[in-house]
Amino acid sequence: xxxxxxxxxxxxxxxxxxxxxxxxxxxxxxxxxxxxxxxxxxxxxxxxxxxxxxxxxxxxxxxxxxxxxxxxxxxxxxxxxxxxxxxxxxxxxxxxxxxxxxxxxxxxxxxxxxxxxxxxxxxxxxxxxxxxxxxxxxxxxxxxxxxxxxxxxxxxxxxxxxxxxxxxxxxxxxxxxxxxxxxxxxxxxxxxxxxxxxxxxxxxxxxxxxxxxxxxxxxxxxxxxxxxxxxxxxxxxxxxxxxxxxxxxxxxxxxxxxxxxxxxxxxxxxxxxxxxxxxxxxxxxxxxxxxxxxxxxxxxxxxxxxxxxxxxxxxxxxxxxxxxxxxxxxxxxxxxxxxxxxxxxxxxxxxxxxxxxxxxxxxxxxxxxxxxxxxxxxxxxxxxxxxxxxxxxxxxxxxxxxxxxxxxxxxxxxxxxxxxxxxxxxxxxxxxxxxxxxxxxxxxxxxxxxxxxxxxxxxxxxxxxxxxxxxxxxxxxxxxxxxxxxxxxxxxxxxxxxxxxxxxxxxxxxxxxxxxxxxxxxxxxxxxxxxxxxxxxxxxxxxxxxxxxxxxxxxxxxxxxxxxxxxxxxxxxxxxxxxxxxxxxxxxxxxxxxxxxxxxxxxxxxxxxxxxxxxxxxxxxxxxxxxxxxxxxxxxxxxxxxxxxxxxxxxxxxxxxxxxxxxxxxxxxxxxxxxxxxxxxxxxxxxxx
Amino acid sequence: xxxxxxxxxxxxxxxxxxxxxxxxxxxxxxxxxxxxxxxxxxxxxxxxxxxxxxxxxxxxxxxxxxxxxxxxxxx
Numbered sequence: 001x002x003x004x005x006x007x008x009x010x011x012x013x014x015x016x017x018x019x020x021x022x023x024x025x026x027x028x029x030x031x032x033x034x035x036x037x038x039x040x041x042x043x044x045x046x047x048x049x050x051x052x053x054x055x056x057x058x059x060x061x062x063x064x065x066x067x068x069x070x071x072x073x074x075x076x077x078x079x080x081x082x083x084x085x086x087x088x089x090x091x092x093x094x095x096x097x098x099x100x101x102x103x104x105x106x107x108x109x110x111x112x113x114x115x116x117x118x119x120x121x122x123x124x125x126x127x128x129x130x131x132x133x134x135x136x137x138x139x140x141x142x143x144x145x146x147x148x149x150x151x152x153x154x155x156x157x158x159x160x161x162x163x164x165x166x167x168x169x170x171x172x173x174x175x176x177x178x179x180x181x182x183x184x185x186x187x188x189x190x191x192x193x194x195x196x197x198x199x200x201x202x203x204x205x206x207x208x209x210x211x212x213x214x215x216x217x218x219x220x221x222x223x224x225x226x227x228x229x230x231x232x233x234x235x236x237x238x239x240x241x242x243x244x245x246x247x248x249x250x251x252x253x254x255x256x257x258x259x260x261x262x263x264x265x266x267x268x269x270x271x272x273x274x275x276x277x278x279x280x281x282x283x284x285x286x287x288x289x290x291x292x293x294x295x296x297x298x299x300x301x302x303x304x305x306x307x308x309x310x311x312x313x314x315x316x317x318x319x320x321x322x323x324x325x326x327x328x329x330x331x332x333x334x335x336x337x338x339x340x341x342x343x344x345x346x347x348x349x350x351x352x353x354x355x356x357x358x359x360x361x362x363x364x365x366x367x368x369x370x371x372x373x374x375x376x377x378x379x380x381x382x383x384x385x386x387x388x389x390x391x392x393x394x395x396x397x398x399x400x401x402x403x404x405x406x407x408x409x410x411x412x413x414x415x416x417x418x419x420x421x422x423x424x425x426x427x428x429x430x431x432x433x434x435x436x437x438x439x440x441x442x443x444x445x446x447x448x449x450x451x452x453x454x455x456x457x458x459x460x461x462x463x464x465x466x467x468x469x470x471x472x473x474x475x476x477x478x479x480x481x482x483x484x485x486x487x488x489x490x491x492x493x494x495x496x497x498x499x500x501x502x503x504x505x506x507x508x509x510x511x512x513x514x515x516x517x518x519x520x521x522x523x524x525x526x527x528x529x530x531x532x533x534x535x536x537x538x539x540x541x542x543x544x545x546x547x548x549x550x551x552x553x554x555x556x557x558x559x560x561x562x563x564x565x566x567x568x569x570x571x572x573x574x575x576x577x578x579x580x581x582x583x584x585x586x587x588x589x590x591x592x593x594x595x596x597x598x599x600x601x602x603x604x605x606x607x608x609x610x611x612x613x614x615x616x617x618x619x620x621x622x623x624x625x626x627x628x629x630x631x632x633x634x635x636x637x638x639x640x641x642x643x644x645x646x647x648x649x650x651x652x653x654x655x656x657x658x659x660x661x662x663x664x665x666x667x668x669x670x671x672x673x674x675x676x677x678x679x680x681x682x683x684x685x686x687x688x689x
Numbered sequence: 690x691x692x693x694x695x696x697x698x699x700x701x702x703x704x705x706x707x708x709x710x711x712x713x714x715x716x717x718x719x720x721x722x723x724x725x726x727x728x729x730x731x732x733x734x735x736x737x738x739x740x741x742x743x744x745x746x747x748x749x750x751x752x753x754x755x756x757x758x759x760x761x762x763x764x
Contacts, residue, residue: 067715099745
């Protein structure tokens, strides 16, 4: 069986993924290459050529979308480096038929690589609806490579595309050609002519070599440098370049050839495309008139967001409760089976509890990502960035930062994952670092408890509001500081396509959501499980025998105080003392590193009420009011607002940021700022009262 | 005049792009090149970002980037 390795390249939003699905029917084997945000995917399937009755094993490398062979985005870097230095047989260039000229610009760059190329004129169905007609045969003649009309959505043109791939694969050499303007063509002919006379042995076609030499391509120069022909070739090239400069305003060859490519793409489009109507364009225009309207744009966006978060956290809470109680039940059953001893507790509280904690977030993640995938595939996400960039850019963020940040108010885990929509590394990292400042839902019970304990019923609501708002503002200031001192340097320019509005493809959305959910389960899941066992161990060991005269709720306090967690709390007392906190507050904060939900129940244990309390419990409120000074309570709230998010979120953060070192940075940053601001809050409050 | 000095609905021809190679390449891949015609589709609040059309492509860009594009307004 002959293997054919295909590099599938195209601009973003041209339907590459759908085309792969159509080509391979079912994805037999999908493996991910390493990479943080951008993955090349390889798909392998078999293909039988009826004519020559040969079997082929097709490997398609799905390259990330790139507008050109430059290095502006991470996607473009990955694509460029693969196309230039990896092993493959054919480039299949997927082109959006409804935007031929811009796509052909990329095609010309691909043709210049000297590789065999097949062009898939995709989205033919849409082009026809828009009244765009393309003469594919004519285009094939101009480019010198087969151009096949396809529609991945309707599975049209897939067979001809496969045939073209096999046909081109069996050709000895590429027949691709880019035609340049007359002055350059003259010089190419000149150089080619010389090589012919010398009977120069070259693995590449003369024309290709000549073009690369005129473009001052470094690798080509290095290769040619050692050849005897070089001595005679050099003066010819020098002269050719001088001739070319006579016709141009610049001596910048990049610019000269950029102009050439552009002219070629434009010329090719003019020759093969005719336009009958302008329907679809007007549709996008009409929707845009509403959605990015100066008055209505932002309110409409907020409405969509409100809907999305309602769905995520309201609808998501139903299966969450179910999962929670199911795992609770499972834990209880395990304890019945294995007994209440060490093993039972390990399996029930440590392991089952840990897996439950991982699974709990899944409904949120799935619903939120469904929403985000919908925003992205319809083309609305680009509008969001457009609308909000003005505000967020002031703080060193990007318009798209809004969605992960707002998600952070619900839960940091999906929020960190939502930051993937930011393609720029710096923008993404800054956003990731400040998501924790948006107080998540799990911190709410702590705020409610303390607000209830220290403020009147009427004031409690305002206090909550102040906590949330000041957290968010602090986050924005922190973003600005990160931008100024850590992620320094010039802003990456913001030049972005506003794609046409499209109806989302269900299959594609399913694929994205499924992929995200799977990667969360696989990567975050294992670490969260491991860490929750660790925390379980720290809070249950070493086992001590409580003095017999203690009541049952005091036994728990005694045990916790003598566990590793309690020992740690005592040890860290000096750290928390300047903030007015005793060891009990320290322990509950440290337990909160596992999950913020634990803070309240730990306080319950530590104030000798047992762990069966919640933020509304009168007994706990009274105990807290009686035992904690007001200023310490304020410091505690401030600390909770800022310090490291829960374990699950931290694991996801490390993964999304691209390394454990970032988690260390985050820990240092949040702990330091939490401590400092807590300290300030404590002292100021002391002064006031 | 600079691109971001145009009003919504204006049509113009690009006469010069004052940018480094990376940004120039990016512009080029969207069809923003000397001699090309563009039209302004709209501004966001505060004119921080603008939407233009070049060829058949709608492009969003910040005022910082738009400033680097010199245009000549067409009647």
